[in-house]
Amino acid sequence: MGEEKKALFIIFGGTGDLANRKLYPSLYRLYKKGYLKDHFAVIGTARREWSNDYYREIVMKNIEELTESTEHAAAFASHFYYQSHNVKDTEHYVNLEKLACMLDEKYQLEQNRLFYLAMSPKFFGIIAKNIKEQNLLTENGFDRLIIEKPFGHDYDSAYELNEEIRASFTEDQIYRIDHYLGKEMIQNISAIRFGNQLIESMWNNRYISNIQVTLSESLGVEERGGYYDTSGALRDMVQNHILQVVALLAMEPPTRLKDSEIRDEKIKVLRALRVYNDEEVRKNFVRGQYGKSTIEGSTLHGYRKEANVDPESQTETFVAGKLFIDNYRWAGVPFYVRTGKRLAEKGSQIDIEFKNVPLNLFQEEAEEDLPPNVLSIFISPVEGFSLKLNTKKIGPGMRTEPIHLTHTHSAEMTANSPEAYEKLLLDCLNGDATNFTHWDEVAASWIFIDAIRQAWNKVECAFPNYPSGSMGPIESDDLLKRDGFHWHWEPEAE
Numbered sequence: 001m002g003e004e005k006k007a008l009f010i011i012f013g014g015t016g017d018l019a020n021r022k023l024y025p026s027l028y029r030l031y032k033k034g035y036l037k038d039h040f041a042v043i044g045t046a047r048r049e050w051s052n053d054y055y056r057e058i059v060m061k062n063i064e065e066l067t068e069s070t071e072h073a074a075a076f077a078s079h080f081y082y083q084s085h086n087v088k089d090t091e092h093y094v095n096l097e098k099l100a101c102m103l104d105e106k107y108q109l110e111q112n113r114l115f116y117l118a119m120s121p122k123f124f125g126i127i128a129k130n131i132k133e134q135n136l137l138t139e140n141g142f143d144r145l146i147i148e149k150p151f152g153h154d155y156d157s158a159y160e161l162n163e164e165i166r167a168s169f170t171e172d173q174i175y176r177i178d179h180y181l182g183k184e185m186i187q188n189i190s191a192i193r194f195g196n197q198l199i200e201s202m203w204n205n206r207y208i209s210n211i212q213v214t215l216s217e218s219l220g221v222e223e224r225g226g227y228y229d230t231s232g233a234l235r236d237m238v239q240n241h242i243l244q245v246v247a248l249l250a251m252e253p254p255t256r257l258k259d260s261e262i263r264d265e266k267i268k269v270l271r272a273l274r275v276y277n278d279e280e281v282r283k284n285f286v287r288g289q290y291g292k293s294t295i296e297g298s299t300l301h302g303y304r305k306e307a308n309v310d311p312e313s314q315t316e317t318f319v320a321g322k323l324f325i326d327n328y329r330w331a332g333v334p335f336y337v338r339t340g341k342r343l344a345e346k347g348s349q350i351d352i353e354f355k356n357v358p359l360n361l362f363q364e365e366a367e368e369d370l371p372p373n374v375l376s377i378f379i380s381p382v383e384g385f386s387l388k389l390n391t392k393k394i395g396p397g398m399r400t401e402p403i404h405l406t407h408t409h410s411a412e413m414t415a416n417s418p419e420a421y422e423k424l425l426l427d428c429l430n431g432d433a434t435n436f437t438h439w440d441e442v443a444a445s446w447i448f449i450d451a452i453r454q455a456w457n458k459v460e461c462a463f464p465n466y467p468s469g470s471m472g473p474i475e476s477d478d479l480l481k482r483d484g485f486h487w488h489w490e491p492e493a494e
């Protein structure tokens with residue numbers, strides 16, 4: 001059982017998809033583990049007129065699959081309160097403040113407050129302003145603000161949004177969520193690197209030839225077409241998740257595993273990303289959009305036919321790119337990244353390819369070149385590692401064959417590993433910002449992304465250019481082929 005935390009959660013957007021699918025189950029998991037017990041309360045706010053009882057029913061429905069017993073779930077749900085609230089209406093914050101004070105006393109929450117903005121980013125500024133002006137911030141406990149992505153749609157809008165929020169909250173009170181940072185295997189990157197002399201001593205441009213990061217989705221945009229069409233894969237996935245993974249892979253060892261030290265190192269990586277001019281964008285980045293295809297007899301329609309998507313849309317649903325980090329450790333090592341929707345398989349994987357041996361002693365007997373060593377990190381759905389090595393093939397002579405040393409978490413271990421949102425909520429309760437994004441990281445990421453977006457905006461692309469169920473446009477493979485490499489993770493196209 002964990003050490004009990006005392007806090008009031010105020011969830012803006014309490015009737016929304018994120019709250020229902022992620023936040024309530026995660027809070028319940030923390031309750032089951034004893035981190036939340038007697039001294040916590042949740043206020044859900046949204047525009048709809050709901051009673052506390054109805055809200056509690058909804059909460060119980062959303063944790064159904066996890067519940068130990070109806071009584072246990074009901075005891076948990078009894079800590080939930082609903083307040084109908086239009087975030088633009090100042091009056092409502094006065095009522096919210098009264099309810100918050102009442103709950104603070106009732107549950108002895110020591111004035112600890114966690115404000116979770118689970119709603120459209122266009123409201124973040126106004127909510128932050130009202131929280132402060134209507135005295136929802138407390139004197140004695142902690143005040144922490146959790147905000148969901150997207151954080152702006154380019155550098156300027158992110159800067160403006162940050163200024164609005166910073167008028168009410170200090171940087172160390174702001175927790176910008178990137179749920180990738182809550183994933184078990186993403187957190188494992190630091191353990192593999194800094195827990196193993198074997199690995200970390202080779203973690204540089206002397207031994208590594210290239211690094212590949214793939215975040216692949218098999219679904220299309222589903223019901224998110226309206227939002228996605230204004231965003232696209234570059235902003236939706238690369239600016240945040242992919243660049244965060246790159247920063248963790250490339251950062252210098254921190255002096256301690258403390259949030260401020262780790263963030264400092266990540267920021268340096270993001271600032272060292274080479275920002276491309278238009279010509280370099282054309283050479284180093286590939287965009288794609290899925291078209292229709294027939295898989296197992298059923299036809300999947302293309303992106304432009306999705307609900308709420310412009311039939312002439314120029315929005316990319318796929319990105320592949322080659323990044324350079326201009327510092328001493330990584331000079332000359334390409335980082336290839338790719339992400340997309342409606343790809344052959346859902347999965348996230350990192351592959352670190354090492355340089356070839358300087359001399360192939362086995363050349364005379366071999367039919368093929370000695371393949372390079374590759375360390376693969378499986379992020380999801382499988383969690384684990386694999387290291388590809390060359391060994392002697394059993395039998396006469398000195399022929400070699402590659403073998404894989406693989407360790408994967410069992411299905412049971414994976415199922416029991418805490419959900420990303422659960423871990424991040426607990427981190428926030430503990431005041432640990434390691435797995436959240438600092439403003440300086442957001443700023444550096446947008447500067448890199450804006451250059452690509454601006455170059456793309458100048459030229460129309462002949463979309464669609466990859467069939468659903470493939471691994472993206474052919475140019476994505478060419479990006480590596482040109483350099484003598486290939487994607488190590490190549491799921492079979494349907």
Ligand code: NAD
Pocket residue numbers: 012013014015016017018019045046047048085086087088117118119120121148149150
């Ligand atoms: P949603 O549309 O399902 O929910 C939005 C919520 O905001 C609802 O509760 C709605 O009632 C409330 N709301 C809207 N206008 C309001 C107003 N004027 N006053 C008060 N309440 C109002 O959205 P969602 O999918 O839950 O996403 C919320 C945030 O989380 C967004 O920033 C989104 O980008 C982000 N996000 C969502 C997911 C996800 O899985 N759903 C994943 C990552 C990030």
